[in-house]
Amino acid sequence: MALNRRNFLGAAATMSATLAAPMVRAQGRPHVVVIGGGCGGATAARYLAKDSEGAIDVTLIEPQRTYYTCFFGNLYIGGFEQYDDLGHSYSTLAAAYGINVIHDLAMGVDKDAKTVTIASGETLSYDKLVISPGIDFLEDSVPGWSLAAQDAMPHAYKGGTQVALLKAQIEAMPEGGRYAMVAPPNPYRCPPGPYERISMVAHLLKETNPTAKILIVDPKEKFSKQGLFEEGWQNHYSGMIERIGPDFGADNTEVDPAAMVINVDGVEEKVDVCNVIPGQKAGWIAHAAGVTDGNWAPVMPDTMRSRLDDHIYVLGDASEQGDMPKSGFSANSQAKVAAMTIRGELTGSRVFPARYSNTCWSLIATEDGVKVGASYEPTEEKIASTGSFISQTGEDAALRKQTYEESLGWYAGITADMFS
Amino acid sequence: MPNEAMRGDARFVPLRCVLMRICAAALLAVAWPVAAAELTGDPARGEELWQECSGCHLIGRDAVDAVGPHLNGLFGRRAAAHGDFPYSDGLVRMGADGLVWDFETLDAYVENPLALVSDTRMGYPGLEDPQERADLLAFVRLYSDSPADIPEAPRTANPSNHDIAPEILALVGDAEYGAYLSSECKTCHQADGSAQGIPSITQWPEDAFVVAMHAYKRKLRPHAVMQMIAGRLNDEEIAALAAYFATIEP
Numbered sequence: 001m002a003l004n005r006r007n008f009l010g011a012a013a014t015m016s017a018t019l020a021a022p023m024v025r026a027q028g029r030p031h032v033v034v035i036g037g038g039c040g041g042a043t044a045a046r047y048l049a050k051d052s053e054g055a056i057d058v059t060l061i062e063p064q065r066t067y068y069t070c071f072f073g074n075l076y077i078g079g080f081e082q083y084d085d086l087g088h089s090y091s092t093l094a095a096a097y098g099i100n101v102i103h104d105l106a107m108g109v110d111k112d113a114k115t116v117t118i119a120s121g122e123t124l125s126y127d128k129l130v131i132s133p134g135i136d137f138l139e140d141s142v143p144g145w146s147l148a149a150q151d152a153m154p155h156a157y158k159g160g161t162q163v164a165l166l167k168a169q170i171e172a173m174p175e176g177g178r179y180a181m182v183a184p185p186n187p188y189r190c191p192p193g194p195y196e197r198i199s200m201v202a203h204l205l206k207e208t209n210p211t212a213k214i215l216i217v218d219p220k221e222k223f224s225k226q227g228l229f230e231e232g233w234q235n236h237y238s239g240m241i242e243r244i245g246p247d248f249g250a251d252n253t254e255v256d257p258a259a260m261v262i263n264v265d266g267v268e269e270k271v272d273v274c275n276v277i278p279g280q281k282a283g284w285i286a287h288a289a290g291v292t293d294g295n296w297a298p299v300m301p302d303t304m305r306s307r308l309d310d311h312i313y314v315l316g317d318a319s320e321q322g323d324m325p326k327s328g329f330s331a332n333s334q335a336k337v338a339a340m341t342i343r344g345e346l347t348g349s350r351v352f353p354a355r356y357s358n359t360c361w362s363l364i365a366t367e368d369g370v371k372v373g374a375s376y377e378p379t380e381e382k383i384a385s386t387g388s389f390i391s392q393t394g395e396d397a398a399l400r401k402q403t404y405e406e407s408l409g410w411y412a413g414i415t416a417d418m419f420s
Numbered sequence: 421m422p423n424e425a426m427r428g429d430a431r432f433v434p435l436r437c438v439l440m441r442i443c444a445a446a447l448l449a450v451a452w453p454v455a456a457a458e459l460t461g462d463p464a465r466g467e468e469l470w471q472e473c474s475g476c477h478l479i480g481r482d483a484v485d486a487v488g489p490h491l492n493g494l495f496g497r498r499a500a501a502h503g504d505f506p507y508s509d510g511l512v513r514m515g516a517d518g519l520v521w522d523f524e525t526l527d528a529y530v531e532n533p534l535a536l537v538s539d540t541r542m543g544y545p546g547l548e549d550p551q552e553r554a555d556l557l558a559f560v561r562l563y564s565d566s567p568a569d570i571p572e573a574p575r576t577a578n579p580s581n582h583d584i585a586p587e588i589l590a591l592v593g594d595a596e597y598g599a600y601l602s603s604e605c606k607t608c609h610q611a612d613g614s615a616q617g618i619p620s621i622t623q624w625p626e627d628a629f630v631v632a633m634h635a636y637k638r639k640l641r642p643h644a645v646m647q648m649i650a651g652r653l654n655d656e657e658i659a660a661l662a663a664y665f666a667t668i669e670p
Contacts, residue, residue, distance in 0.1 A: 047603065329607060336603040352600045355652070357607075359645055375648050387651060389644035402516035406608075409617025413608040420612075 029057050030346040033116050033126040035106045035285055037062030037090060040132030040315030040331035042418040047339035049097035055347045059100040059126075060093065061118060067419075068159035071328045072411055074193065075363055077156075077167045078200030079207070086159065088419045109289035111309050128342045131291065131306075132315040132331065133283025134158070135189050138295070141279035142182055144255040144263075152257035153274040156197075157189065169273045170201060176211040177272035180262055182253055183218040184277040187296075189317045189326045191224035192372070194277055196362040199229065202237040203365055215271065216243040217264055219251040224325075225362060225372055231393045232364035282318035296320035301378035302354050304338040313338045322382025323374070330358045332414055354378050361407035367397070369404030461558025469547075469556045476542075479563050488542060495564035497521050499537075510539040510619070517642040526560075527553050528640050534628050535635045538619070584634050588655050589627055593663025601657055602664050604649065613670040622670050629662035 034045045037060055045060040066087040075081040093099045105119040109129065116124045137155065139146065145153060156166035170179055179201055183194045198216060205212040214237075223229075233241050244250045249265020255276060256262075262269045281287075281295035291297045291306040297314040298307040299321050306312040315338060316331030324330045337354040344351035359373030374388035391403065470479070476487035483490035489505040500507040500515035507515075514537055519525060529536045530553050532546040547553050602611075605621065613622035621629070635641045636650035637658075653661070 051599075332607050333604065336600075340600055340603075350596060350600075352597060355601075355604065357604055357649065359608075371645070373645055373648065375652055377652075387648050389648055391644075398516040399518065402513065405617040407617070409615065410608045412614070412616045413606065413610050413618060416610050416612070416614075417606050 029055065030127040031057045031059065031125065032128045032130065032342060032346070033124050034058065034060045034130040034132065035116065036132035036134060036283070036316075037064070037067055037101075038132060038134055038316065038331065039328035039414070039418060040335045041130060042067070042090070042093065043332045043335035044130050044132065044313075044315060044339045045099050046093055046097060046418065047336055048343060049093070049099045051339065051349075052343050052347055054098065056343065057100070058097075059102060059124060060090070061102050061104060061106045061116070061124075062090065063103060063105045064160075065090070065103050068163070069328070069411075069415065070157070070159040070163075070193075071190070073156070073159055073163040074197045074200040076163060077170070077197065078203045078363065080200075080363065080366075083164055088415055090419070092420055106285050107288075109285070109312075111290060111312070114311060127311070127346060129289075129312045130315060130335075130338060130342075131286050131289060131297070131312060131318065132335070133285045133318050135280040135317045135326075136283050138279040138281055141185070142253060142255055142276050144257065145182075145276045145278060149255075149257035149276075152260070153255060153276045155277050156275060157184075157193075157277050166273070166275055167204075170204060171208065173205075173209055173212060173272045175209055176213075177209070178213045178215060178270075179205070179273045179275070180215040180217060180269065180271040181275040182255065182262065182277060183216055183220065183223070185219045185251075185279045187326060188277070188280045190360070191325050191327075192229075192360055192362045195223055195225065195229045196364075197275070198241060199232060199237075199362070199364045202233065202240055206237060206240070212240075214241045215262075215269060216241065217250045217253050217262060217269075218243055218245050219253070221246055224360075225370060225390065227393050228370045228391055229362075229364065232368060232370075236365040236368070280317075282314075286314060286318045293320075301381070301383045302337075303341045304334050305341070313342065322376075322379075323385040324356060324358055324376055324383050325360065327358055327360055328414065329360065329410075330356070332417060333357055356383055359410070361403065361410060363404060363407065367401040367404050369400055369402075369407050370395075371403055371407070461554035461556075463555070463559040463562055465552075466555035466557070466559025469552055470559055473544075473556075479560065483563075491560055492563045494521050494526070495523075495561050499525075508537065508539050508541045510537040513619070514642065519642050523557060523561075525640065526557055528635070530556065532631060535631045536641060538624070538628060538632050584631055588634070588659075589630060591630075591655060591659035593626065593659035593661070594656070595660065595663040595667065597657070598660035598662070598664025601653070601661050605661070605665075608645075611668060611670070621665050622668060624662070624665055626659075626662040626666045629665060630658055633658045633661070 032048055034041045041060065045058050048056055049058040066089060069086050072081050072086055076083055076086060090101045094101045102118065106116055107119050108117045114126050116126060154162050154166045156162040173179065181194060181198060198214060202214055244264055252265045254263040255274060260271055260274060262271060262274060282292050282297050286292050286297045291308045291312055291314055297318050297320060299305060299314050299319045300307060301322060304313050304315055306314050315334045317326040333356045337356065341351060343349045356376040359371055361369055361371045363369050370391035372390040374385045376383045377386050477491050478484060478486055479491045483492055485505050489502050498515050499519040499521060500511040530547050533540045533542050533544055608618045609621045611622060613620040633650045636646040639647055
């Protein structure tokens with residue numbers, strides 16, 4: 001059709017109407033906005049767009065152009081992974097599935113108007129909203145530490161530059177120096193994560209600075225895979241690692257980032273690197289959206305729908321759902337249930353009973369991998385564990401090597417499930 | 421390339437598996453169920469059956485590896501743990517996961533090699549008759565020299581039925597349900613069939629998929645994650661997954 005003045009004017013009129021009324025979407029297709037492009041958000045966006053085959057418009061809001069996985073960040077510290085290999089682009093989500101990827105920050109949610117405002121000032125309307133923002137840190141969780149101190153005492157508990165900073169600090173430690181971790185209180189992202197990190201720091205130091213020492217200041221009495229980690233530390237890093245638990249006052253810890261001092265129940269410890277992993281809460285946009293109750297966002301166990309808003313779903317670390325650990329695997333699993341539910345609501349596609357699963361692999365030393373996992377199903381009250389397994393102490397080297405190789409397969413699998 | 425060769429083999433074996441199923445259905449019509457508990461292996465009859473194995477496997481004094489590994493000392497040995505024999509990736513994986521050859525696992529493997537090891541290169545369609553398996557294994561175990569690991573008569577007399585009931589194999593899977601269920605698999609198994617540390621399950625023949633999943637469900641195959649995943653799938657759900665994965669485009 002040749003464009004003449006008359007239909008040009010018509011097109012312009014339609015366009016201005018669209019601008020004036022953001023609720024109107026092209027051709028009336030339902031619109032899902034996803035805030036956060038991690039394991040929950042990227043998976044939800046991909047499955048919604050892929051499975052609805054164009055019947056749903058999907059917008060993904062994520063400030064970072066490259067997503068650096070938090071999982072396997074420890075393996076980068078240990079020297080088993082390259083930093084660049086942990087980075088993933090959103091380009092396939094846009095190109096292959098037509099997802100509208102907006103690299104910007106979500107600033108607010110109006111639940112009544114069903115709109116999201118982003119930092120550019122633009123307002124996006126939604127039929128359903130998925131919030132998957134990961135974690136933020138509790139203020140005053142570790143007295144003396146704040147986000148302003150994250151360069152001196154990195155948390156390295158979000159993927160990317162913080163992890164690179166921590167590795168550089170460890171590599172710059174003086175000979176025979178001391179690395180310390182202030183471990184987080186429950187609940188927190190990736191329960192075995194801090195202890196896999198200890199293993200990987202020990203591996204790095206054993207190779208580059210073998211007289212260096214490691215101190216863990218831990219407010220928890222017990223931790224994930226404890227028997228497996230302690231056996232591995234004894235086998236691989238004997239005499240290198242010391243852990244102070246709450247029985248010796250680790251639940252009363254302060255830090256002084258300027259002096260590089262940790263004060264554990266009145267006893268000062270001077271350290272060279274201090275990795276403070278504070279207590280955690282849902283990412284702030286979940287709080288701003290008004291779907292949190294306390295630190296986390298409660299959700300329905302059968303759908304991941306917010307208990308506080310029928311049109312909002314909360315995934316992953318930020319959600320409070322029951323027995324599932326806060327992990328990338330869990331978020332990916334929850335995203336598929338939410339995507340199926342939302343698609344059913346918006347397009348009438350079949351809806352099946354929810355089922356969830358999780359497995360967490362950890363690397364203790366070269367080719368010494370362990371894992372823990374469980375399957376889950378919704379009950380009235382929560383997402384409940386229906387069965388579980390864990391690696392055993394004393395396993396032989398062939399099985400541990402296989403478990404490690406399996407974790408590489410999982411990394412390739414889950415990142416493909418999010419981004420490819 | 422070894423991968424190419426393996427894929428070729430994997431395609432070939434399931435075809436035989438299908439043929440075997442057809443034969444099995446014919447046999448079962450007249451002979452089902454076998455009174456398995458009364459079986460005791462007869463090594464003399466087993467030696468006759470061994471002739472079919474001896475084209476690839478040697479056993480006894482001076483036996484060496486041939487097309488397949490020699491089978492001296494097989495009972496009590498971990499799968500794929502013998503010397504430098506170039507086992508298939510699947511057998512190596514099963515061995516690392518803890519599969520040990522005893523009467524029960526060998527009985528399952530001889531009955532249907534694919535039930536235990538999906539990409540085994542053992543070009544053997546399986547032995548349907550429980551009595552013949554008992555006879556064959558009674559013969560093979562004469563060449564295993566650690567008696568403590570060898571099941572004696574009571575164990576031999578209780579072979580379990582490792583086969584899948586024909587009505588389970590006959591289930592027509594709901595591929596749309598399978599597509600949803602598959603999302604749980606795809607966290608680890610890549611839909612495009614590429615495999616790094618976790619094997620591909622894309623475009624498997626449906627019966628091979630069903631047999632493998634039931635083997636995990638019954639804990640014949642050793643792998644904690646897969647036993648857990650398969651453990652909560654019912655027969656229809658396994659059929660649904662098989663129908664879905666058989667047809668997806670990589």
